[in-house]
Every structure is written in C-alpha cells, then in structure tokens.
Amino acid sequence: MPAEAKVDASSARQEQRPESRPDSPPLTQRQEARRRRILHASAQLASRGGFDAVQMREVAESSQVALGTLYRYFPSKIHLLVATMQDQLEHMHGTLRKKPPTGETAAERVAETLMRAFRALQREPHLADAMVRALTFADRSVSPEVDQVSHQTTAIILDAMGLEHPTPEQLSAVRVIEHTWHSALITWLSGRASIAQVKIDIETVCRLIDLTAPGDAK
Amino acid sequence: MPAEAKVDASSARQEQRPESRPDSPPLTQRQEARRRRILHASAQLASRGGFDAVQMREVAESSQVALGTLYRYFPSKIHLLVATMQDQLEHMHGTLRKKPPTGETAAERVAETLMRAFRALQREPHLADAMVRALTFADRSVSPEVDQVSHQTTAIILDAMGLEHPTPEQLSAVRVIEHTWHSALITWLSGRASIAQVKIDIETVCRLIDLTAPGDAK
DNA sequence: CGGTAATCTAGAACAAGTTACAGACTTGAT
C-alpha cells in the first residue's frame, strides 16, 4: 500500500533509523533526508531572525519540499520548532557528555552544566528565541513532543548530578530546576534579565539539590 | 490639539485616573470607558475559548469599538492579553490581601498564597491559558508591560512572606519562585502536569525561602 | 460660536499560518 519504499534490508541496504527515534512508521532514506533538510532549513532561518523568520513557505522552499509536504511532516510551525529543539538538544547532550562538569557537589555540577548550555544558546540567540518561544507557546496538541524535550532536559540534569536512582525529592528538585531554566531563558530572551541575573537564578535554584542530598552522589 | 477632552478639574469634574496607572497621557472618561469595555470583552472571550478565542475583530465588535481603535489602545493581541492579565492580577492581589495566609513559616505562607491564586485560575482555565500564553510569548516590544506583571507578582509574594526589607538572597529566591510559578502554570495548562504536581513543585521551590531566612519574619 | 487637531469609524488591503485539491510520482505487490 505505501509508497517510497520503507527501507528494509532488501534492495537498498540502510539501517532503518539512524537516530533512536521511536517513530511509528519507519521512514525511507529519501523521507529521512527530507526531514533532515526541513529541520536544517528551520534551524538556519531561526538562526537569522528568530521565531518570526521561520516562515513555513520559506522553510518549504529552502528545504526543496512542497508546502503540503512540510505540513505532512510537521503539522504546525510549533511542531516544527519543537522538533528543531529536540534535534538541537540531542547535539547538546552529546557535547555535554564529552566534558562532564567538574564541580564538587551535585548542585555545582548542575549549575555548571546549565550555564554551559546557556552559553551555547547565547551563540545563537535567534535560534534559542525561536525554539523556546515555540516550546512555551505549544498547546496540548504538541504535548508529546514537548514532553520529550522535557525528558531530554531531565536526562541532562540527572547526568550532571551523577545519580543512578534519584529519590522523589530529588526529582522534584529537578523539576523545579527545569522550570527555572525555561523561565529564566525566556526573561533573558525577551531582554528583561541580564546574563548575570540568569546565572544567579540558576545557582540559586540549584541549591535545592543540596537540600535533598546533603551528602552527595556519584 | 487633542480631542475628547483630557479630563481635568474644569468642566466635567472627575478624577484624572481612577486607577493607579502611571499612564503618560491621561484618558478622558469615555476613553477610560472604552478601555474597560475592551478589557472586559477580552477577558470574556478568553474565558470561553482561551487564547485562540480572543480574536481582535471579535474583541472590537464586543466592545463596540472600531478595529483601528482597538489597535490604538493595545498595539497587539499580546499587549491586550498582557494588559488583561495586569487587570486580573490587581483584582487578585486585592482579594488575597483580604485574607492573609496563615502558615507558620514564610515558605508555608507563600506556598499557601500561590496555591490560592492557582485555585482561582482553575476556575477560569481558558482565561488563564490566554493570559499565560500571551505572557510567555511576549517579545521585547511588550517588555514594559510584562515587567509590570512581574513586579505585581513579586509584590504578592513579598506580601505573603511578610517582609519589609528582603535581603538580596531572598529576592533571588522570590525570582526563582516566580520562574517556577510561571513554568508550572504552563505545564499544567498544556496538560503535561497535574494539579497535584503543580502543588508539589510550588512547595518544593518555596523551601528555598527557608534556606535564606532560617528564623522567620513578620 | 468656529477652527483645528486629534480621535474614532468602517472597510479594504496585506501578511503569514493553515487547508484543500488536482495531478504527477514512487513503491510494493501481483
């Protein structure tokens, strides 16, 4: 019934899905390529002018795809930008993993990691703007995707803490840290808080970790 | 030069501005009335269908004002909804002031106050949706207004803490509490967190206060 | 009063997200 061969081990040998995405319908190579072109175009346009510069017609044109196809892959601009964020987060997680934070306490390590991520975002403030605005503007129809971003963020923070089996209290602290992280990003992006202020906020919230794990971990 | 008499003490005697808004150009009674009609229509439409239901043409029609006039009063939908939020916050602050929280510690009082506010929002989830989405989606052009909302929120929290002269550490804690408050609201509104979860997050972050003020206050 | 400048109104026009549709293309199965 389908079209554009779902890649299996037959003719064109290629792994089903290079990424670890648990997609329902596996994509063909060409579809995977389209998807990547779209995400690339999205990130590129976002890097220029932020949220407003990511215009669906332009994304379609840049990625050599018809508008209807773009909407088949990403049912809305918000979906597209949240997917772009997932993509960037994977990069980021990989990068962060390579150089683990060096702080003594878990709180220090988390703050260090988040500030490192923050510095990465500073290098592409427009892109950060587009992704974060999309994330917070997302409504219920994007919940699964936003949740995945959230889980990825949680994973990064837990990595930094160096915990295998966090307690419920610690998970609560992580949730609050994520809240603070997102909201602080927004205030910075909209020019209502300085970078120094963001740093203070992150360090402040990270103290919550010490509250739940007075000893330490790892 | 102007039209529609800027109300002064001359002919039509009426106080300049019933509210405490530090507006640059004082408004006439009719202008004040228009402004109120617009805000009322905005809140009413928002209460129905949330952010999407607040359509500028509908707001204009509901408030008996031409579209161009609406845009003169509120230069964008975001401005309008943020102003609506300011309006609602004033109400809320007044209401909360009447029954101060009863908790022992500052942390308890703040958590109690925020949960009370949260329950108020639950009664009009669509309105909450519209206001919060607007708040987090606002770009730099709305910064002054968003800042005012933030200040109002800070005032509410400081009220609950019962502090006259908060220390810098305490102000940092308050900032983080606000971050958490906003972000937790978003996750609740988009259906990614339960009410219970929001409660936990708020209680968790409020512990930060105990960290900065081990004794107490008031 | 009468003049004049700002405001308001009604409605068209424009922009970008989204949807709809007809026809061409690709694929897997027969």
Place this chain on the structure above:
DNA sequence: ATCAAGTCTGTAACTTGTTCTAGATTACCG
C-alpha cells in the same frame, strides 16, 4: 510490466493578526 495506494508538488483559498485610508466626530481654544 502493471496496478493500486500512498506520497509529493504546485497552487489557490481561507483565516486571523495587523496596517492603511478616507471621512465623520469630538474636544480644546480663542
């Protein structure tokens, strides 16, 4: 090779936020 079904393309239409314009109103000032 051919068929059926799903996919992609190109394009127009629709929706809603925003801007623009011409003319009617309103308010201040002399």
